[in-house]
Amino acid sequence: MSDTQNPVNPSTPVGPAKGYRRIATEEAWAPPELFRQYRKLLESRVVDDPGFNTMWSFYLGSPSDRARSIIEKIQDLGEQRIRDMDAAGIDVQLLMLTSPGVQVFDAPTAVSLARDSNDQLAEAVRRHPTRYAGMAAVAPQDPQAAAKELERGVRQLGFKGGVINDHTLGEYLDDPKFWPIFEAAEALDVPIYIHPNTPPKSMIGPFLESGLDGAIYGFAVETGLHALRLIVKGVFDRFPKLQIVLGHTGEALPFWLYRIDYMHRATVLSKRYESVKPLRRKPSEYLRENFYVTNSGVAWEPAIRFCQSVLGVDRVLYAMDYPYQFVADEVRTLDAMDMPDEDKKKFFQLNAERVFRL
Numbered sequence: 001m002s003d004t005q006n007p008v009n010p011s012t013p014v015g016p017a018k019g020y021r022r023i024a025t026e027e028a029w030a031p032p033e034l035f036r037q038y039r040k041l042l043e044s045r046v047v048d049d050p051g052f053n054t055m056w057s058f059y060l061g062s063p064s065d066r067a068r069s070i071i072e073k074i075q076d077l078g079e080q081r082i083r084d085m086d087a088a089g090i091d092v093q094l095l096m097l098t099s100p101g102v103q104v105f106d107a108p109t110a111v112s113l114a115r116d117s118n119d120q121l122a123e124a125v126r127r128h129p130t131r132y133a134g135m136a137a138v139a140p141q142d143p144q145a146a147a148k149e150l151e152r153g154v155r156q157l158g159f160k161g162g163v164i165n166d167h168t169l170g171e172y173l174d175d176p177k178f179w180p181i182f183e184a185a186e187a188l189d190v191p192i193y194i195h196p197n198t199p200p201k202s203m204i205g206p207f208l209e210s211g212l213d214g215a216i217y218g219f220a221v222e223t224g225l226h227a228l229r230l231i232v233k234g235v236f237d238r239f240p241k242l243q244i245v246l247g248h249t250g251e252a253l254p255f256w257l258y259r260i261d262y263m264h265r266a267t268v269l270s271k272r273y274e275s276v277k278p279l280r281r282k283p284s285e286y287l288r289e290n291f292y293v294t295n296s297g298v299a300w301e302p303a304i305r306f307c308q309s310v311l312g313v314d315r316v317l318y319a320m321d322y323p324y325q326f327v328a329d330e331v332r333t334l335d336a337m338d339m340p341d342e343d344k345k346k347f348f349q350l351n352a353e354r355v356f357r358l
């Protein structure tokens, strides 16, 4: 049976919005060279990352309509993407290298692939300056090179920040060896988008068994964990101006805030863990002042409004998650949210313009 209900085809085109531009802020792309290198990794079995292996043997090997359509759309930075944007009523896409980006390669390969991808993305943005903006891909495997590439991306290529696709083969950005990247982001005054990836090998077992390792749930658990590690390990005491963007309504962290605050305080006071040090502020204060969240993949008014009520209407931004979740009806649903006009304009347009200096 063929999957005719192809989730990556919108139905009737969406018209222009009333009083705002629609800026989609977590939109994926990939150059053919990245997929050639992924294929090599899969064939040689050198990477011991079950999440990567299952995800990309599916997308690069499955004959399903979903896999084929996504692989085709994600590589296009030209007319096809713009036609899809027009059909779904998207004025601007903020583009970033798809997950896990270059973060599964050895350091030299990763550094060089990040550079090449950034050059290609910058070229596409130059061809379509009113429709595309970009985020710099970096290779955390070489933190100094990553900091430099972020700077080159922002200063020379006109990118709006950096994207890091979650853990790097099981390593998290709270490790001080990665902090040159945060130092650069703070100095350049640009945000880092922490985009999800599948849980690392040490965590993925029970997710994989039940088919929950990917965008359905594993992504959110894993990326929420990553963000929370940054908070409790004191990254924002060291880099108070650093701004992190999370997708998927903040990977559910806003929902957990009350309990996290309560239990973090209890944990610190009881001195239960050597590694848990007092912070200058409550975890919730960092989430409110050092994070933006987008609604990528969550076209659901209650969740979006909850984020707005917890973080403030200035910290919640629109994203589609093209081409993984390309559904024109979702744009209609969000246009129709019961929300003051000025808040809706912040959601779709003004927050993105401010945070990413568009």
Ligand code: 1DF
Pocket (backbone or CB within 6 Å): 028, 055, 098, 099, 100, 214, 215, 297, 321, 324, 325
């Ligand atoms: C999927 C979704 C895969 C997203 C992704 O990267 C990804 C998916 C491989 O649905 O399998 O980035 N996403 O952001 O929605």
Ligand code: MN
Pocket (backbone or CB within 6 Å): 026, 028, 195, 247, 296, 321
């Ligand atoms: Mn995404």
